[in-house]
Amino acid sequence: MSAPTLPRHGGLCLVPDGMQPAEADLLLQNVVARRSNDEVLERYITTRRVRWRAGTIRLRELQLRRFAEELLPTPLVEVSEDQVLEFYGRLDLKPESMNSYVSALRGFYGWLSVKARPKVRSDDPTELLDRPSVPRRLPRPVLARDYQLALACAMSNPVMYAWLALMGCSGLRCCEVAWLRSRDVEIRPDGSGLLHVTGKGGHVRTAPAGTDLMIVLAPFLEARPDGFVFVRPSDGAAHTPDMVSQTVNNFLREIGVQATAHQLRHRFGTDYHQLDPDVFRQAEVMGHASVDMTRRYSAVTATAASRYVEWLTRAQLGTTAERVAVREPGPRPASGGGSRRPGRGRS
Known part of the structure; x- marks a missing residue:
């Protein structure tokens, strides 16, 4: 008996002899899913070529293909919310990179559920994705x-x-x-x-x-x-x-x-x-x-800010600071039965 085959781009996918039925079935499902993913990603990227730079296109395609490979044999057009959240939970990246993946997935499924023609799906499985908080990055001007x-x-x-x-x-x-x-x-x-x-x-x-x-x-x-x-x-x-x-x-x-x-x-x-x-x-x-x-992009130096701090401090302390400064600190009250805390009267 000849090995089962499946049509694919450029020819047939041959299942190796001796492969278990379950393994063969998974292999064929992956081939079908990849073919579907290639088609829908090509459609999506084509609609973005006018707006995106070459570097953005490469990054988004790389992110979406990584996402697609990890979810095989489920094709991109059939991914569920749970699968999206599970993938997102497995990412171990910096907040900026996590945000980039969120943008990639939301952009793709937003197009898939709203703008794609013919329309592929009516729901957006990325709606539950939350962007991580990104720490404020300090400016890095060349000296x-x-x-x-x-x-x-x-x-x-x-x-x-x-x-x-x-x-x-x-x-x-x-x-x-x-x-x-x-x-x-x-x-x-x-x-x-x-x-x-x-x-x-x-x-x-x-x-x-x-x-x-x-x-x-x-x-x-x-x-x-x-x-x-x-x-x-x-x-x-x-x-x-x-x-x-x-x-x-x-x-x-x-x-x-x-x-x-x-x-x-x-x-x-x-x-x-x-x-x-x-x-x-x-x-x-x-x-x-x-x-x-x-x-x-705007590093504010302490020297540049010092004049504003000087104005603020002078407005707040200008009439009292000198009078406080001329006072000599007095001796601490000795501890004992006769001492009492300042500001408290006898009961």
Whole structure:
């Protein structure tokens, strides 16, 4: 008797001779589930390609495929709430990573239950998932002296100098540097500029640029008035965000600076906040949807806060502190039957 077979992409799935019926049945169920998962994931990812960056697509597909493999032989379209909760309970990750998995699962099943056509299911098995509380992360700006060192070392490399300046003086992300076009740069009458950049998720924001930064950008704008501001020497194509990030990271490492390209954006957020404490305006400048995100980029030093603490303390203690300070502490009352606690009368 020939081995049982099951159609699959590109041919037949052969069950090995001698396999127990239960094992063969599970193998065939897994093949069917994987084929179903491949189809529905391809449909889902296709609908997201316009909105998501390549890195986001890779991450979400990796997360959803891990989820799908752990739930075999149940296909994704038939997963129950209990299975989702059991998977979530097995994850042993940092809160940020747990949140990322919640976003991946909610996004997928939200699409599956509402937007997928033809409609696959009417319920959302992720409704009971709770996001873990994420501890507030402290800002990680590159040290001011290290930023100045990087700028000095990049003076013979105009492209690197411009990238460092855009990140540290206008707060641009690596993707915004890579995708910056000459037509996105608006030159103002006073010599400063406005950068109409395309950021995460395809959102467009406007970042101010100082006059010195505009002087640095001028040769690039003149050389390519209709294209990308920065292109690869090898083929004239635009840089990718990953390429910008890796190139800056390698440059910093080579000069002995232990920091990343993204920490230059933290440097901008910190420096800007010390000059303008309005976090709502800063959120607009940095392209944040929430001021909570802006706070992650703005390190408030004790030195910068000391003048505000001084004002507060003077208002509260200014009329009494000196009179308290001139008093000499008196001797403690001796213990014994004649002593009594202050503020208590005889009964």
